[in-house]
Amino acid sequence: MNTTWDIRVDRSLCIGSGMCAASSPAHFELGEDHKSHPRADVVDPDDEVLDAALNCPVEAITVSDHATGTVIAPE
């Protein structure tokens, strides 16, 4: 079975820096309120998503293994 990842954006943490939406527009977009949300909650593994989670200034983005729930990024 192919691995897939869950992307979650904690909107209470998101400050709308727009870093994820600019660096990984395939996976994130900013809403009307300038807060980020993932375009799809479950995605195929992609380093761009990990970079977005690592570079988020408030660690609002969590990437985890869809099958096991293990957090992949940040950390």
Add this chain to the structure above:
Amino acid sequence: MSAEVTSPTFPFLAGPPLDLPAEFELLRAEEPVARVTMPSGDRAWLVTRYQDVRTVFADPRFSRAAASVPTAPKLSPRFLLRADSILSKDPPDHTRLRKLVAGAFTARRIDHLRPRIQETTDRLLDGLEQVDPPADLVTHLALPLPVMVICELLGVPYCDRDRFRGWTEALLNIELPLADAYAAREALDDYLAELIADRRVHPSDDLLGVLTAARDEGGKLSEDELVSFGITLLIAGHETTANQIATFMLFLLRNPGQLRLLRESLDLIAPAVEELLRFTPLGVGSGLLRVATADVEIGGVTIRAGEAVIASITSANHDPAVFGDPDELDIARTDNPHLAFGPGIHHCLGAQLARAELQIAIASLLQRFPGLVLAVGEDELNWRPRLGLRGPSAVPVSW
């Protein structure tokens, strides 16, 4: 339409440094994407509306890398930022460099630094208390606080501050001969190379140590990128915050009602700092210049590939379409999506650190010196002669 609007030169430096250039309001209303001429003689498009400014920063076709090649339009011939600095990169290079240090600047990590920033602030204010007023706020707090903090984070010896401060000043001062700026840039390169060489003999877990290890063990960046990253972190890590601590206090002293409100309710410090970030025209009031890599339409104007774009953060932060009473300082403002740190991939790496330093510096100063006043007239203040990163060279205060 007035002559100023049809053939403006940018930046708008004619008025007093604390005042918002009147051109922005006019341009937002009449010509939101306007042709301007820069000090270099090159032309650029100046974008002044909030939504358009956001769009420019978010669109990868407005490139920093394309603005960093020798033939690109320049703001000024003095603009000596290296092409291998993170500020001059697009993805994927930008992403590769940024993630090497992003973890050190997250909100969580900066929260852990707060006690240390408070302790440093308290020590500096102890020193200020010993002085017979009037005393200079820049010398006693605004400059040394961010210099000490970035020195510790980066691993740059604080005792070298006069050397790297002197070079930074020479790099930015538009009244010095251009040769001095080039010499200062060389000196900074050599200085950082020395510190990095030392890390190779004595590894460390400060940011310079981490970056040096990332180069030597992981090959994650080139030697030139490593040196430029160090210089960028050192200068961006203190110049902006130093100017803001000083300028924020000037704005508060200029607005006694707001100053009193903040002094009486220091729990407003977080929204107050956000409002002062929005309100203060930092630098020339624009993010770094971008160059279009394709024809892009923005605000009804087609910007051609190869043309330069300046998205004005200062103008966006005063756009009445987004901010009610934009030219009023309102420290209790709640809905405040200001762009002071720049949206998009180049969003200020040190934003959370700057917030912590600004909140702690301003709150502690107001607490310890409740009778603080400016000891000279506002029009007697001397401002550093710069195109960017403007700030007062001294702020004499009494208490």
